[in-house]
Amino acid sequence: MARKPDKRPPQLKIAAELRAKIMSGELEPGAKLPSTAELAETYAAAPATAHNATKLLQAEGFVYGQAGRGVFVRDRRPFVVRTAAYFDPSERGVTYKLLNVAEVQAPLDVATELGEDHAILRHRLMLRDEEPVEVSWSYYPLSLVGGSTLARRGRVPGGAPAVLTELGYPELEFADRLSVRPPTVEEAEILELPEGIPVFRQFRVVYSEDARPVEVSILIKGGHLYELMYRQLIPGPESK
The missing domain is CATH 1.10.10.10 (Winged helix-like DNA-binding domain superfamily/Winged helix DNA-binding domain)
Incomplete structure (x- = not known):
């Protein structure tokens, strides 16, 4: 053809x-x-x-x-963003800026995954060497985390995994849907993207026991200078 x-x-x-x-x-x-x-x-x-x-x-x-x-x-390699569900930023020279924490009406795709309409939103900007790398919107079921430290502004020691574990819902698994598209005006401005640069959009659902969804995050990264790394064990013939 x-x-x-x-x-x-x-x-x-x-x-x-x-x-x-x-x-x-x-x-x-x-x-x-x-x-x-x-x-x-x-x-x-x-x-x-x-x-x-x-x-x-x-x-x-x-x-x-x-x-x-x-x-x-340039005298530096692309910044490889490992796709773990959570990492301690201090171990990687990465910092977070908390932009907003609020009780919100979840977007339709988020509400569908969470199984409820209202959520606690934690909106953050990730920086490396003071340069914006990723902007994220993380949603947690209101019925699960309402009243917890996740629902309040400020740093959460141990991050969301620690809070969810205390609540009896440890993060055990996550699934990503990855797409590439032009940025919205907000994304282009907050990530300081040059004209014409697309973004990676990760739509991540984190599950606890019994496949209970406990977090849905939308992660946006510039499609230049950054690479995503996924790593997964391949089961041996005896496990197939």
């Missing part, structure tokens, strides 16, 4: 090719990009188009320019 031609503007195509090489490691941190003239020749484009492509990558943080020397690949 014939492929449909890529109708994106030429600068986006060039930026996409270079971005893929950077993320794969083919262009290593510190490597100098080809000159504007070389890029223009390689991709059969006008010099201005090649220049615009590198400007896009600079805005995204993939490369940086040095006057009189050229454009170089």
Whole structure:
């Protein structure tokens, strides 16, 4: 079957090719990009188009320019976000900023998973080196956590898992649905996203015993500079 031609503007195509090489490691941190003239020749484009492509990558943080020397690949690898249900931020150089805690009418998809309409929302921004990484909305069943420390503003020692365990509902399993889409205005502003950057959307349901849903979180991350890591044991032949 014939492929449909890529109708994106030429600068986006060039930026996409270079971005893929950077993320794969083919262009290593510190490597100098080809000159504007070389890029223009390689991709059969006008010099201005090649220049615009590198400007896009600079805005995204993939490369940086040095006057009189050229454009170089950033000197850091993509930040790998491990997809554990919970981690202690202090162990990873990551901090959280609590944006809001409130009793809310849960969004339809959240209410469907929780099995009830009202929830306690904890809205947070995750930062790394003071740069925004992820904005999240975590919902907990009001019938379960109403009156607990999860329903109050402020830091929760041990996080939600500690509170839920005390309530008799330890977090045992989670399931993610992952999608990619353009950001909303709020997401683009709070994550300080360059123009044109999509976001990862993780819709996570955390379960306790008897498959009881105890948390639903919507996690939004910029689709540049970050990677998600999933790890799962594969059962051996004897367990199949």
